[in-house]
Amino acid sequence: MNRMIRLGTAAAAVLLAHAPARAQQQGETAAFVVTIGTDTLAVEQFTRTRDRITGEVVSRSPTTVTRSYTAVLNPDASMQRLEVTTRRPGGPRPLTVSTLQFTADSVFSHVQRGDSAFDYRTGAPRAFPLMAYSHVFYEQAMIYARGLRADSVQLNGVTTGNPTSAPLAVRTIGADSMLLAAPAGPQRVATDARGRLLGLNGGRSTQKFLVTRVAAIDVDAFAAEFARRDAAHQGMGALSPRDSTLADFGGAHLAVDYGRPFKRGRVIFGDVVPWGEVWRTGANEATGFTTSRDLEIGGVAVPAGRYTLWTLPTPAGWKLIINRQTGQWGTEYDPAQDLARVDMQTRALDEPVEEFTILLEPQGQGGVLRLMWDEVEAFVPVVVK
Numbered sequence: 001m002n003r004m005i006r007l008g009t010a011a012a013a014v015l016l017a018h019a020p021a022r023a024q025q026q027g028e029t030a031a032f033v034v035t036i037g038t039d040t041l042a043v044e045q046f047t048r049t050r051d052r053i054t055g056e057v058v059s060r061s062p063t064t065v066t067r068s069y070t071a072v073l074n075p076d077a078s079m080q081r082l083e084v085t086t087r088r089p090g091g092p093r094p095l096t097v098s099t100l101q102f103t104a105d106s107v108f109s110h111v112q113r114g115d116s117a118f119d120y121r122t123g124a125p126r127a128f129p130l131m132a133y134s135h136v137f138y139e140q141a142m143i144y145a146r147g148l149r150a151d152s153v154q155l156n157g158v159t160t161g162n163p164t165s166a167p168l169a170v171r172t173i174g175a176d177s178m179l180l181a182a183p184a185g186p187q188r189v190a191t192d193a194r195g196r197l198l199g200l201n202g203g204r205s206t207q208k209f210l211v212t213r214v215a216a217i218d219v220d221a222f223a224a225e226f227a228r229r230d231a232a233h234q235g236m237g238a239l240s241p242r243d244s245t246l247a248d249f250g251g252a253h254l255a256v257d258y259g260r261p262f263k264r265g266r267v268i269f270g271d272v273v274p275w276g277e278v279w280r281t282g283a284n285e286a287t288g289f290t291t292s293r294d295l296e297i298g299g300v301a302v303p304a305g306r307y308t309l310w311t312l313p314t315p316a317g318w319k320l321i322i323n324r325q326t327g328q329w330g331t332e333y334d335p336a337q338d339l340a341r342v343d344m345q346t347r348a349l350d351e352p353v354e355e356f357t358i359l360l361e362p363q364g365q366g367g368v369l370r371l372m373w374d375e376v377e378a379f380v381p382v383v384v385k
Helices: 011-018 136-150 218-230
Strands: 029-034 039-050 052-059 067-075 081-085 096-102 106-113 114-123 129-130 151-157 163-174 177-182 185-191 197-201 208-215 244-249 251-261 287-291 295-297 301-302 303-314 317-323 338-363 364-384
Touching: 039 136, 039 218, 052 136, 052 218, 067 136, 081 129, 114 301, 129 136, 129 163, 136 151, 136 163, 136 177, 136 185, 136 197, 244 338, 244 364, 251 338, 251 364, 301 338, 303 364, 317 364
Parallel strands: 129 151
Antiparallel strands: 029 039, 029 208, 039 052, 052 067, 067 081, 081 096, 096 106, 106 114, 151 163, 163 177, 177 185, 185 197, 197 208, 244 251, 251 287, 287 303, 295 301, 295 364, 303 317, 317 338, 338 364
């Protein structure tokens, strides 16, 4: 593969056409391409034999890193041991080396980070690794679940380099599909009869990734190209960088703190953001809103204080939801904490907005709260009392 690497949704076809021949050990070699919209986010190449998995994943958000791994498997396809080395392409030494030992009810981890070492135990039966942008261990969990011949299997996911675990459920839908209930949310997976991952649709999860299985890829070429873009200040950066908008009008100080996802060639409303469902109005942590004085938003009284903002988009119109709970993740919406639901006006934009944007615009003795993304703007008047 040469410098004409394409980094979009056509990547799978390009990789299949240009992937070099590689020496094969006895076993199965395959690869995954992870995309979000028109951008390729990560690629992964692995070889699985009867008792182990070796491979490497290179990802580009927020900066390019590679993770090389070797996993030892038990006869029933569960995990026995995993070693992961994380480094920057061309870096003089690893960023971290993590070793995980899996037992019946726990995972024992040793993490070497620079000159520091950490050891900890995580109580987690039936555990499988959660490694950033890697999907081979999700596949291994599905192969394990298929072997149990149960409709639904409850597992645990253990984050490499972090003493945490999270529920990981695998449900068999049919001979060719499974549902993976991972920390990011539900993900529909096309599989073969063994449970091998053929394609994954994370559209209903918070990550929104699509994963495609291909025969082989040149991980080194991707790592070099991603690193070159980083060095040229053309890297991907954070998928949804945190930002804030501030305004002073009518003697009030207002602030909004929110995550800013990108369009990336996708249809946003009605697809990435489903119609008729409460949306976090941004990404990652819930969108925060602070006012130093009492307000009326869309005619509804809002006392001075801190809130979170949510929205309910529908084809017929939008509602702004002002919620009393603060500091939560953006999937933790509690309707019992609602202060008010306010009708918003909408209009079509002349040009699509690539990065989700919230504005507070002074107007008279008050102002306007505006939300803009893709081809839609939703707005509501704000009056200082």
